[in-house]
Structure formats: structure tokens, C-alpha cells
Amino acid sequence: QKEVEQNSGPLSVPEGAIASLNCTYSDRVSQSFFWYRQYSGKSPELIMSIYSNGDKEDGRFTAQLNKASQYVSLLIRDSQPSDSATYLCAVNTGGFKTIFGAGTRLFVKA
Amino acid sequence: DTGVSQNPRHKITKRGQNVTFRCDPISEHNRLYWYRQTLGQGPEFLTYFQNEAQLEKSRLLSDRFSAERPKGSFSTLEIQRTEQGDSAMYLCASSPGTAPGANVLTFGAGSRLTVL
Numbered sequence: 001q002k003e004v005e006q007n008s009g010p011l012s013v014p015e016g017a018i019a020s021l022n023c024t025y026s027d028r029v030s031q032s033f034f035w036y037r038q039y040s041g042k043s044p045e046l047i048m049s050i051y052s053n054g055d056k057e058d059g060r061f062t063a064q065l066n067k068a069s070q071y072v073s074l075l076i077r078d079s080q081p082s083d084s085a086t087y088l089c090a091v092n093t094g095g096f097k098t099i100f101g102a103g104t105r106l107f108v109k110a
Numbered sequence: 111d112t113g114v115s116q117n118p119r120h121k122i123t124k125r126g127q128n129v130t131f132r133c134d135p136i137s138e139h140n141r142l143y144w145y146r147q148t149l150g151q152g153p154e155f156l157t158y159f160q161n162e163a164q165l166e167k168s169r170l171l172s173d174r175f176s177a178e179r180p181k182g183s184f185s186t187l188e189i190q191r192t193e194q195g196d197s198a199m200y201l202c203a204s205s206p207g208t209a210p211g212a213n214v215l216t217f218g219a220g221s222r223l224t225v226l
Contacts, residue, residue: 008150032213043201043217044153088152092213096141096165100152 003027004091006101014109019076021104023089026070032092033065035074038103039085047087048074079108114218116202122224123192130188131221135204142185143215144177145201146170153201159185160207192225199223 005024013019021035032051036044048063050056050072056063062075072091076083086103093099115134123129135142140161145153156175157167161182174192179185189196199222203215 004152034214036215043220044215045217046214049211049214090152090215096143096158096160096213097155098143098213098215099155100145102150102152 002101003099004089004101006087006089006104008102009105010107011104012107012109013079015079015081017079017108019079019083019106019108021074021076021087021089021106023072023074023101024070025072025089025091025099027091027093028067028070029093030067030070030091031094032098033063033072034090034092034098035061035063035072036088036090036100037085038088044088044100076106079106081108081110084108114202114204114216116200116218116221118221119219120222120224122226124226125194126191128188128190129192129223130186131200131202131223133185133187133202133218134183135185135202136216139204139206139216140182141205141207141212142179143203143205144185144187145203147199147201147220148197156187156200189223192223194225197223197225 035048038044050063060077064073088103089101142159144156147153159179174190199220202218
């Protein structure tokens, strides 16, 4: 079992729709959770971090964490073509190592 | 602050040659990480420095790989006797090490290695 699992996609949504990206993790002691966005040929950049159960909103982005289910999600409202990228879920168990999923490719159709 | 800087951006080498990559982290960050990323995969952890101390080295790193961070500033990643399987993007990242955002990674642009 991979430590951090994501559906590789591609996930295709029309412009203006809500994109929903999901991630599960295996280590129950995980404490910090992140979503990074990676455009083709570029390096990952942080979108959201979340540390406690519930929702965290930042602009069009909402991260959701359910530690009991070991599940993290990212919602992108009013999706734009510029949101087309690979979204990486990342998990830290409280030490220094952050483990990444393989990423979900998102395409937003204009 | 110019972010995390990596050099060279691209390196093409022949199998068996040695290569070295350099990373200059954000100056206020005391944690430095090396990751490797291949096409269609997420970044894979290679090694980590807290200041100048290398605290963990992934089992993905064979003895051909060595990393240093002298004086706790810039870091180098050397690959000896390169193999075609070493072809990848080598990403350097740094993080503050203290709250808030102790483990929030800021990545450099990466160094792409192609081994012929």
C-alpha cells in the first residue's frame, strides 16, 4: 500500500465548475497535510496546508481533512483554465519527512 | 529573498560520469531537502538536512549518491558513476523548521538530469 494515494486522473471539468480532488494516507500519526500545485515543467508550489479536522477555505480553494477516515480533499470552486495542473497531496507525520502522492492531473475546459 | 535557487537547471551526461547539483535555500530556512521526481510521479524524498547535519538518507539513495551542506548554507548533491535510471528531475526544497509552517516546503526550479 502506498503511503499517500491519489487518483492519477485526468480529471476534466468545465470552466466554472467545482473540481474535487481526493487523497488517502496510510500513517495514522500523520499531523500535517498539504496540497501543492505543479504546472507542467515547473516545480510544486504550495496551495493549502491543513492541520486539524474540518474545512479550511482560502479564496476559491477549500481543503477538507478527516483524520478518522485518513482522507484529505481539495475543492476548487469556479474552476478556471489556469487551474489546469497536477495537484499533489502531501503528508507529514510530525517529523521532517513529507511524503507526496503521485498527483492528480486536472484539466479545466474553457 | 530570491527563493530557492538550483544549478544547473539542465545536465546531460554520459553513463558513468559524475554530476553535481547545487542548491541555495531561502536564507532564513534551516531545513533543506532533496527530492527526486520522474515523469508521472510525485516527488520522492532523498535526504534532509537540519542546518549542516544530514539527519536522514532514503534507502532510494545508493552509495553512488552523496549530499553535503557545509556550514548549513548551500547544499550539493553528487551522483557518481551515473546510470540511465538516474535520469530525473532533482528538486531541492527548504522549510523554516519553526512554526508556523515548519514543514511547508518551498521548492527550487529543479535540476533536470539526462543520462545517455
